[in-house]
Amino acid sequence: MITKVQKKSQIKVITGNAAAAIAAKLARPDVVAAYPITPQTEVIEQISQFHANGEMDCELITVEGENSAMNAVMAASLAGGRVFTATSSWGLVFMYDAILAAAGARAPIVMVNVNRETPGIIAVSSGQQDMISTRDAGWIFLIAEDCQEVLDLVLQAYRLAEDYDIQVPVMVHYDGFYLSYLSEGVDVPIQEDVDRFLSVLKTQPERTKLVPGGRLGCGSHGILGGYLELRHKHVSAMERAKAKFQQIDKEYEEIFGRSYGGLVEEYRMDDADVVLVGSGSMCGTIKSVIDEKREEGVKAGLLKMRMYRPFPSEAMIKALKGKKAIGVVDRSLCFGFKGGPIYTELKAFETKLGGSKMISFIDGIANTDITKINVATMIDTTCDLAAGKNVREVTWVSYPEAQEEGGL
Amino acid sequence: MSEVRFHGRGGQGVVTTSKILANAFARTGQFGASFPMFGFERRGAPVTAFGRFSDKPIREKTQIYNPDIIVVLDPSQKNSPAVFQGLLPGGMMLLNDADNKVGVSHENLRKLGIINANKIAVEEIGLSIPNTVVVGAFARMSGLLDIEPCCEALEDYFSGKKLAANIVCARRGFEEVELFDL
Numbered sequence: 001m002i003t004k005v006q007k008k009s010q011i012k013v014i015t016g017n018a019a020a021a022i023a024a025k026l027a028r029p030d031v032v033a034a035y036p037i038t039p040q041t042e043v044i045e046q047i048s049q050f051h052a053n054g055e056m057d058c059e060l061i062t063v064e065g066e067n068s069a070m071n072a073v074m075a076a077s078l079a080g081g082r083v084f085t086a087t088s089s090w091g092l093v094f095m096y097d098a099i100l101a102a103a104g105a106r107a108p109i110v111m112v113n114v115n116r117e118t119p120g121i122i123a124v125s126s127g128q129q130d131m132i133s134t135r136d137a138g139w140i141f142l143i144a145e146d147c148q149e150v151l152d153l154v155l156q157a158y159r160l161a162e163d164y165d166i167q168v169p170v171m172v173h174y175d176g177f178y179l180s181y182l183s184e185g186v187d188v189p190i191q192e193d194v195d196r197f198l199s200v201l202k203t204q205p206e207r208t209k210l211v212p213g214g215r216l217g218c219g220s221h222g223i224l225g226g227y228l229e230l231r232h233k234h235v236s237a238m239e240r241a242k243a244k245f246q247q248i249d250k251e252y253e254e255i256f257g258r259s260y261g262g263l264v265e266e267y268r269m270d271d272a273d274v275v276l277v278g279s280g281s282m283c284g285t286i287k288s289v290i291d292e293k294r295e296e297g298v299k300a301g302l303l304k305m306r307m308y309r310p311f312p313s314e315a316m317i318k319a320l321k322g323k324k325a326i327g328v329v330d331r332s333l334c335f336g337f338k339g340g341p342i343y344t345e346l347k348a349f350e351t352k353l354g355g356s357k358m359i360s361f362i363d364g365i366a367n368t369d370i371t372k373i374n375v376a377t378m379i380d381t382t383c384d385l386a387a388g389k390n391v392r393e394v395t396w397v398s399y400p401e402a403q404e405e406g407g408l
Numbered sequence: 409m410s411e412v413r414f415h416g417r418g419g420q421g422v423v424t425t426s427k428i429l430a431n432a433f434a435r436t437g438q439f440g441a442s443f444p445m446f447g448f449e450r451r452g453a454p455v456t457a458f459g460r461f462s463d464k465p466i467r468e469k470t471q472i473y474n475p476d477i478i479v480v481l482d483p484s485q486k487n488s489p490a491v492f493q494g495l496l497p498g499g500m501m502l503l504n505d506a507d508n509k510v511g512v513s514h515e516n517l518r519k520l521g522i523i524n525a526n527k528i529a530v531e532e533i534g535l536s537i538p539n540t541v542v543v544g545a546f547a548r549m550s551g552l553l554d555i556e557p558c559c560e561a562l563e564d565y566f567s568g569k570k571l572a573a574n575i576v577c578a579r580r581g582f583e584e585v586e587l588f589d590l
Contacts, residue, residue: 013431013440013564125446146469177446178469183427184441185434284467367446371470 009189009256016147016179019186020086020112020172021046023154025056026194027110030081033061033072037091038124039176040114044086066091070098070109077107077169080209082158085109088176089116089130096134102169103138106234108161108207109169112154115280115331116176117366125367126177128280128332131308132341134171138234140241141309144174145265145283147186152258153306155194159248164204166244168237173308175331177367178281189256197255238310245307263312265304266319268294272301274382275320277328277342279305282363282370286329289375300379305342313349322354324386327378331364338394357385363397374398409462410552411472415491416481419451421539424565425481426459428543431561432553433461441466454485461552477550480504481525481538486512502549502585504538510588521549523585532580533573540574544581555582 014022021043024032032051034044050056059076063069066087073083087095092113102109117127131141142157144150150172157170174180210216222230246262253259267287269275278286283304293300303319305312320326330340337344339360350358361378364370374397385391396402412429416422423444430440438461445456458472474494480486483505495501497516504525505511512520523545525538540562547553559575566574 011434013427013434013442013561146467175469178443181446182441182443182469183430184466185430185439281469284469288467369470371473372468 009187009193011185012188013183014147014186014188015042015181015183016144016150016174017042017114017181018046019147019151020154020174021050022188023151024084024086024110024112025050026189026191027082027084027155027158027198028195029058029084031059031061031073031076032056032084033063033069033076034085034087035063035066035069035091037066037088039116039126039180040086040088040091040112042180043112043114047084066095067098070095070102070111073109073111074098074102074105074107075210077102077109078105078210080207082162083109084111086112086114088114090119092130093118093133096137099134099137099139103234104230106167106237107169108167110154110157110161110172111169112150112172112174114176114180115173121366123366126175126331127365127367128173128175128330129365131171131173132332132334135309135341138168138238139309140166140168140170140238140307142170142172142307143279143305144172144179145281145304147179147182147184148258149260150174150179151186151188152252152256152260155189155197156245156248156252158198159201159251160241160245162201162207163244164207166237166241167207168234168241173280175281182281187256187258193255197252200251241310242307242312242314260306263305263307263315264319265302265306267302267304269301269303269319271299273299273324274379274386275301275303275323275326276375276378276382277303277305277316277320277326277346279308279342280331282329282331282375285370285372286375289372289379292372293376293379298379298383300382308342311345316346317349317352320353320356323356325382326353326356326358327361327382327385328358329361329363329370329378331370333362333365340394359385359391360394361397362394365398368398370397409460409464409466410476410550411474412459412461412477412479413472413475414457414459414479414481415485415488416455418453418455419537420455420481421537422455422481423457425479425539425542425546426457428540428558428561428565429459429461429546429553431564432543432547432557435557435560436553438463439466445471454482476500477502479542479546481542483507492517500549502542502546504542508586510590513590517590519549520588520590521545521585522588523581525581528577528580528584532577533570540577541581544578544583545585546581548582548585549587555579558582
């Protein structure tokens with residue numbers, strides 16, 4: 001007797017890397033091209049295994065370096081294929097010219113970047129400096145907090161990148177080491193649900209594609225007015241991506257039951273007086289410390305950035321307006337500026353925040369742990385700012401020497 | 409939430425011990441998170457891993473500085489100050505050791521479990537890889553888990569004869585661990 005099995009999603013204890021690989025598999029890409037690099041290697045190992053087992057019906061190109069990986073997926077994308085690649089740190093900057101070219105060609109690539117410190121100082125350690133080094137490339141950037149969000153964001157990224165009204169490559173970032181090697185329970189959706197979620201793309205007009213032998217050039221070459229037109233269209237598509245991503249997050253919830261609030265996630269923000277702005281894996285720790293601070297009567301909240309490019313300024317202003325004080329936590333540096341990159345960018349909107357004061361915290365660089373103690377210090381300092389005390393503009397939380405060395 | 413720190417050497421399956429336990433907790437509807445100390449892992453070199461186990465979702469993404477439980481897979485580290493660093497009052501320790509006399513002490517240590525995991529592993533799988541024995545012993549000592557979800561979790565890491573042998577390892581760990589109240 002055949003009993004009908006009710007298929008449903010399954011909780012699996014897997015790493016962030018495995019979550020990324022499984023999400024890529026569920027998206028059914030036509031072409032995957034990638035080169036291994038710590039801490040991303042497991043993503044490629046898993047995909048190779050799926051491919052070898054026959055679980056993934058894609059062209060898997062094991063290229064000789066990251067530059068070729070990006071060129072290969074760009075070409076496949078321009079030929080109309082769904083593509084996936086993954087990298088980190090040195091790998092990301094080794095494909096830098098191709099990253100710019102893919103954005104200019106509006107190739108809807110989905111790439112995972114497992115955040116790690118970048119060249120300059122050799123360090124096999126976590127940090128968002130690699131993300132910052134490509135922030136003006138014209139890609140959409142999404143950032144995950146935990147292994148579940150890694151899986152969810154990769155699936156959402158396909159809907160965003162390949163949407164006919166967007167057609168911009170998407171990079172999904174997650175913290176190397178902290179998430180890449182963290183094993184935790186992840187609700188892995190069934191294939192039919194993912195197919196249904198992505199099927200919306202099939203109802204849209206087909207994007208222009210390169211056909212071998214066809215009389216069509218793909219990519220963009222523009223001089224003067226042509227260049228301006230293409231750039232302006234790209235900037236406009238980035239702006240449209242904000243509302244589109246909000247919509248995708250809602251549709252994702254309808255099918256999979258999980259919503260994160262779209263561009264930003266607000267945690268205990270409604271009645272918060274002081275707010276930390278963060279991104280990535282630090283946000284889980286911040287939420288935990290906020291709960292403890294709330295027990296002590298401190299009205300603290302978290303604004304988590306899920307989208308970093310385009311910069312979700314409207315959503316951030318809406319969430320932050322009227323708060324007494326804001327501490328922005330950056331896991332990277334903005335050379336030439338004292339504060340971190342997200343702080344520096346949010347500062348551009350300071351006059352729209354209704355008098356909220358802002359300070360910058362730099363922490364989590366090169367695997368320095370953003371501990372609960374560090375987060376408590378950041379909240380306390382932000383409370384001091386709210387109370388009108390004299391607080392320094394920039395604090396290197398794990399490097400107190402910075403405060404003595406002067407210059408900041 | 410229980411915070412657990414694992415100490416051993418590359419090749420003993422230290423990180424996998426923590427992963428299997430996280431997996432077992434998830435099978436009971438609870439939550440588990442496992443991660444290695446960040447750095448290069450090499451066969452024979454000291455390895456540290458972390459585990460958080462809870463009946464509520466685990467959000468913290470930091471290393472563990474004040475463990476409730478320490479698990480030592482490598483007996484040569486049993487008296488190392490690094491092993492006891494930050495141990496909270498009322499702490500537990502699970503030790504893989506051929507010597508079943510209480511040879512460790514710490515002001516915060518209240519419960520000790522000793523299991524000769526290497527011996528059991530050699531008998532059952534023919535290799536001195538103690539991790540699955542330690543998984544079973546952990547379930548018994550901590551009282552946080554039954555042995556069944558631990559055995560089920562092994563299915564995600566082994567298959568065929570290896571799976572059967574490692575299930576025996578876990579069950580023997582659960583049954584044969586000696587517990588001492590300090």
